[in-house]
Amino acid sequence: MAHGTWVRDAVLFTPVRRLGFRLAEVFQLIPGLKYPAAAAVKRFGQAQDVHPTRKRCVEALRRTLER
Numbered sequence: 001m002a003h004g005t006w007v008r009d010a011v012l013f014t015p016v017r018r019l020g021f022r023l024a025e026v027f028q029l030i031p032g033l034k035y036p037a038a039a040a041v042k043r044f045g046q047a048q049d050v051h052p053t054r055k056r057c058v059e060a061l062r063r064t065l066e067r
Helices: 006-018 023-029 035-048 052-066
Strands: none
Touching: 006 023, 006 035, 006 052, 023 035, 035 052
């Protein structure tokens, strides 16, 4: 996943902040991801509050991952 894409950030944010996974667990499951990308979780959490599209994306990911 490319650096700086909000979809990548949503994929990191959703399991960590909405489903209770540890960031290290999610990090290990995404090939090629560098650990500094973890800062994206915090940034995305702050940004999703002001971007309705991102908020809808997180909810869709959450519903899919909960299955």
